[in-house]
Amino acid sequence: MLEVKDLHVTVEGKEILKGLSLSVNPGEVHAIMGPNGAGKSTLSAVIAGKDGYEVTSGSITFEGRDVLEMEIEERACAGMLLGFQYPVEIPGVKNIYLLKAALNAQRAARGEDEIPAPEFMKLVREKINFMKMDSSFLQRAVNEGFSGGEKKRNEILQMLLLQPKLAMLDEIDSGLDIDAMKVVADGVNSLRDANRAILMVTHYQRLLDHIVPDVVHVLVDGRIVKTGDKALAHELESRGYEWVLEESAA
């Protein structure tokens, strides 16, 4: 589904990703772990198409399409959706308006008509209940005055509504208390199915207790230096990253 090959990325002249390769198949949940500054967030940002990241070599393909040739919104409409670590506030724009505009944009890209309002409301209510959010969220401005936990729930709410093929979650666990973590994890787990892949970037193993990954990658200094299963995450938790570095250097 997603193929990243020998990806080199520089930001403001500094090389952040130095030959990263990654292959994600439908139905899989991948976790990318690594120390601060390893390039974890860069990977998801580049896949989503954020400005300021220069791909100097390598390739990214999604279902056979060259992702680097696609506009940001095309990538989203193709089914790649990024859940932000720090979702931005948009004053004056109601959350429900953003949700509807996004859903309709994606439907339009698939050649479908706009969703009828009653159907949309029914869908939103169902998802918002699942995320244990109050319906007043819909009327509030996008992320404005939301707590850290509320912002993250809101990101997952968008995922539930937009049903991406590849859900990318950037440090979705940061700033969450244990209850919020559970709700967010339930939301992500509900997305798991044979046709969908999930790519999580995280710092801590504790998220992986709630969303159990199929594959765990260790990203250090712009490269994936080790890949394993969920046992690897536990090992990282108890031993830190140092040994991986030494092992890969050896």
Added chain:
Amino acid sequence: MASEEMEQLVRREYTQGFVTDIESDTMPPGLDENTIAFISKKKGEPEWMLEWRLKAYHQWLKMTSPSWAHLDYPPIDYQAISYYSAPKKDEDRPQSLDEVDPKLLETYEKLGIPLHERAALAGVAVDAVFDSVSVTTTFKDKLAEAGVIFCSISEAIRDYPELIKQYLGTVVPSADNYFAALNSAVFTDGSFVFVPEGVTCPMELSTYFRINAANTGQFERTLIICEKQAQVSYLEGCTAPQRDENQLHAAVVELVALEDAYIKYSTVQNWYPGDEDGKGGIYNFVTKRGDCRGDRSRISWTQVETGSAITWKYPSCVLRGKDSIGEFYSVAVTNGRQQADTGTKMIHIGEGTRSSIISKGISAGRSNQSYRGLVKIGPRAKGARNFTQCDSLLIGDQCGAHTFPYQEIGNSTATVEHEATTSKIGEDQLFYCQSRGISEEDAVSMIVNGFCKDVFQELPMEFAVEAEALLNVTLEGAVG
């Protein structure tokens, strides 16, 4: 009036009996006493009005054009302007919409301008233009029933001289400023509204009259009076881009609110801003002022400004009556090479007076925009309060936004708050929306509309919808 009824009225065939009372002639360029006498005579004005004009003219001669605004334009040659031009003859106008610039029609379409209005706005010589006159007449009957006078200022000068003598120039004196003096000398037409004591005007004034308003020319004069406990909501302007051969526009609007009266004045203005280099755009120098003369009176200005090459405009409130309220809500959008220096003045004179200012400036392209606001609290204005919020949004990196707040506080019991922000349209906000699948253009429009929401919700419903559409059209291609 139900909208079908209105549609019918507008579609109704041109019935005989419509005569234009203006012979088709145009004054040669130039301004002197003869010009003014000519205009006054054309309008069939009484002698006292001519004298009033001439007095203003002599004051104007002694004045100089203001230079304090953050605007850059070549000196205006007032002798090169024609001060009276009759409407274009039918045979000189496009005979049908097929002859009109398709781009203009496309814009009307996007703005949701009703079909029957498009022709009129595009200057097509069709019955629709005249039909709007019969609509006017129908409205007038209904207004007359309520005792509301709504007519052109020329008619008012002829038919209600006592009211004109009592109120004209009492809010904006003819020597108030350079452009107001010029307007007082040469104004050609405008609107007059009088709402008698205790009456709430039964309809929002002027949605359908805007077609006529489009033809009132470059020196418009408007006077609105609300007696005790009277209320009116007046809509000015049009979202459709208005082209005009007259480059200089200098309007004066005066509002008078007596005890417990409420005047809500909403403007959506979209004069031709000129081409990409700013060539040919309208210079718009406007003096708008409301006088809250009575206790507990309230005047509210709401404006959405997207047009003109140059805008110089500060709708103001003089809060004379005890506990009177002044409000100013503004969205100004500049793109291309437009320049706008706009804001408001709130003059607190009476006790317990309150004012709110919410100004949203959006600059794109290579445009320049300034907010200039004065809050003045006099020594007798005990317990006066003002709240000012002034936000600027920049799109791209070649535009400019400036804020010039002035405060003159004459007593210690006043409360004055000022908040100002300047932000660049967030690349992060854009990325966030786009990464949800929303196109860049739609994302910009969504973010900008959100930014303006506090002001849009002050607009009458149908204006609000048009204003959003207008914003989108104005900012088309502003990004990327």
